[in-house]
Amino acid sequence: MTARPPCRLAALGVVNALGADPESVWRGLLAGEPARLSWNEALVPGRRLLVGAVSDPLPEVPAALARYACRNNAMALAALAQIEAPVRAALARHGAARVGVVMGTSTSGVADAEDAFRWQRAHGGLAPSFDYAQLEFGGLAAFVADRLGASGPAFTLSTACSSGARALASARSLLAMGLCDAVVAGAADTLCGLTTNGFAALQAVSEGVTNPCSRNRAGLTLGEGAAAFLLLPEPGGIQLTGVGESSEAHHMSAPDPTGAGAEAAMRGALADAGLAADAIAYLNLHGTGTPLNDAMECQAVERVFGTSLAVSSTKPLVGHALGAAGALEAAFCWLVLAQSAPGVLELPPHCFDGERDPELPALHLVGKGESVRVEGPARVMTNSFGFGGNNCTLVLERS
């Protein structure tokens, strides 16, 4: 088998409940406390929910792009602004037509569409600030491309919670096919009434902070955020070396309890990266804290890796940002590789109530302050398992 062409994750912009730049997010991950989650009484009638809301001010969508002006695009812009210089350099070097955009989202501008519908109830027409470009899924990638002046292919993937991971996978392939010389890829999702009430109706939302792998786990904590990477077809730095994909073919809102789909995605990513399981130093779990996800994921992890691999779910720290989660957790893995000193990886701890579910395999859940030693290239993995049964696992490597 010939080696895959290189794919460098050359720059990262990130925003979520922990902060609006890589340093703040990294500090928050290592602190390992759900301190930045906040209570919300507006999203679900009659319920008080803990959510991972972004509290940092978001940049304004420029007036020339006013039709795209919604919170979800402002979220994307907050991440994009952090990588603007290297993206501009890529545009100047390769030309606008050679720079592509692949974004993921599950919400697009639904939150602003809800405001437009509220206005309609009071005034009889949709709010004048509303434009369909805010709501349609393709609008996110179109906004990013227009904002950057990139004129290569631009599309939005929406496969629920795996959208952000898939965006990176597709971006890597666009580079490998030679259709683009640089791709901006990532995801953005925004807290909104539709999704929160939908998951509440499915009885999937926890009252308090999500509690992954605990015997007391009772559902997910929702969140929001965005991550944007610049991907270049060059060696060095941090590489996207593995993509694994599968579908559940089981149920629209529940995974196969055996974890077969999750296992196939992890094994696929290892095979794509040309690695044995023991080459992975850390796994960022999907770890939503729902009874079914954690049960099937822990079983699948044990079958692929045994129980010694260091694993954690970062969702108690930031909430589950759904369509953005795959890109955000790839960003967390990127930070693990970028911020750690050579030979050692500092890891985000697994934050929960400490009461392990005795029914689950006893995985090595990362403790606070824990790090792992690595010899040679450091490789980490992240799992994203989407509602509707869409799975995507990524492997990142620092040589």
Next chain:
Amino acid sequence: MSANGPATRAHVLRWSAWSPGLEDAPAWERWAAAPAPLATEGHPAAAFLPAMLRRRCTPLTRLVLTAAFGALAEGERPRVRTVFATRHGSINESIELLHQVVAQERLSPTKFSHTVHNAQAGLFCIAAGNRQASSSLAARADTFACGWLEALTFLERDPATPVLLVTSDVPLDATFAALVPEPRGAYGLGLLLARAGDGPGFDLDLDGRGEAGARPWPDAAEFLRSLLAGEARLALGRFGWTRAA
């Protein structure tokens, strides 16, 4: 391994399309000879689906699953990878849910599950017993072309496994229709794509220079017309398809 040909090439091994009044291959052959705007009302019976699943299907889901199953032999259903391209997806059904959210009413969990953008992908995988890789996307006026491109990314990762690309939309509800100038029509097109095999091969490029909105039927139908006419070159916006010799 059947991996040959450039990374931008895909062969159309089989196709299947459905639009009201254009319900089999001979009807589409006649349409391609004298193309006209597609009908906007009506959806397929999808009698191949189990009754319980069929009852829950939206018009879009029936179109998608009819086009998907029509492009596959029975033994291929669990084996292909899938890409679902739809500009509007389940937006029409989401409108009802948005009104309920604004009115602070409880949502139906089933209706919520069936309006996510990848609902048709999930339902296809369940109905077909398919556990392969799958993607769902939207790209405004470029949705068909970007669906093709996403299918090429699947072939880049694994040239040996065919990819089923399904492009489908229904006319946008009156709530939003005036905001979106586009050719209207209810349709689903399934294309079984592979890096090599029996069926015309196409090389995709980004030098299309096609006129956007140049014709009153959707891009997916225009691709099918060009395919059936045996044309050497098709441009849709910036995307170009050149038939391989």
